[in-house]
Amino acid sequence: MIRAMIEWQVQPTEAGNPLEFLTNRLPGAPRSYLRQLLRKGRVRRDDGPLDESAVLRPGDRVILPESARLRQLLALPPVPVILYESREMLIVEKPAGLAVHGSQGHEEDHLLGRIQALLQERRAPYSVAPVHRLDLETSGPILFAKGRQAAGRLGQLFMDGAAQKSYLALVAGELIGAGRLESPVRAKGKLKAATTDYRTLTGFGDFTLVELELLSGRTHQIRQQLSAAGHPLTGDRRYGGPTPPGLKRLFLHCRKLALPDPFGGPDVLVESPLPAELAQVLNALGARTP
Missing domain, CATH: 3.30.2350.10 (Pseudouridine synthase)
Known part of the structure; x- marks a missing residue:
């Protein structure tokens, strides 16, 4: 069975730290949960898994497996900045x-x-x-x-x-x-x-x-x-x-x-x-x- 994936392209203003990128894309998610995704290797780009020390570049494709919790977080209205x-x-x-x-x-x-x-x-x-x-x-x-x-x-x-x-x-x-x-x-x-x-x-x-x-x-x-x-x-x-x-x-x-x-x-x-x-x-x- 092929698992559904969530894909995002890194915009110029989003380049840099993967945790900050995820926080921006999933503003309703606890940072502890996002850190856990990174530690477990669930967050990837084309050249392999990402961790907190990685540097995202404009145009990078960030991929993570879809889950019930992620679908719920994506459905939430973004938290006001x-x-x-x-x-x-x-x-x-x-x-x-x-x-x-x-x-x-x-x-x-x-x-x-x-x-x-x-x-x-x-x-x-x-x-x-x-x-x-x-x-x-x-x-x-x-x-x-x-x-x-x-x-x-x-x-x-x-x-x-x-x-x-x-x-x-x-x-x-x-x-x-x-x-x-x-x-x-x-x-x-x-x-x-x-x-x-x-x-x-x-x-x-x-x-x-x-x-x-x-x-x-x-x-x-x-x-x-x-x-x-x-x-x-x-x-x-x-x-x-x-x-x-x-x-x-x-x-x-x-x-x-x-x-x-x-x-x-x-x-x-x-x-x-x-x-x-x-x-x-x-x-x-x-x-x-x-």
Whole structure:
């Protein structure tokens, strides 16, 4: 009888220690269980069994035999990746395709629900609420407030423009240098003023990798303004963006969130690495991952 196998390909951001790779792929698994798999030689790549001292390279194929426990772990919603935490704040990584909170079509699985499950395991004596949003297909850090008082003060901070968000985007065409996008965007049926600063990081072929900073916060602001400028976001079919080979989402990632701590702590700066699926697209195009 041929036993079913689980196979993964190591992405550039996953290279390195096998235990960390497994922890990333199976976030609900106890590290002791993953160590046991490595010690028993159950985890392999093409050249043989892996142990904790091995070094994974981008493109390596990691293989392990399927089991009832692994199937159960793979079926669990991933544990939220916490980027920063204080008494009043919790900043968590939002993957693309996951809604921030429950809405039509996303009632069962959303970021808020995953955090609530985590807090229930901790027996935390407080509730959390998102202070801002990211589009469904955008990845990056989301700030949650712990309790009503924190939510009010952090929400005011965002309304006052004291928080800064920087994005990485792959756009169509050649966009040179730095500048400001000020075309109005349509929000709730009306045209509203919006401002986005951009800076070119690298250009290659038919695409340009840019860094963007929002100076206002309109729905689909980046997507609408890039399209109006003639450089639509890649993967954005709604606003006319092309799709490079291998891209299965919007190429838009919030990589920095900076804000003063209104509760007397030091300023907060959170950086989020480019997700593996976007790094893979850049590598296929011959660009260096920033």
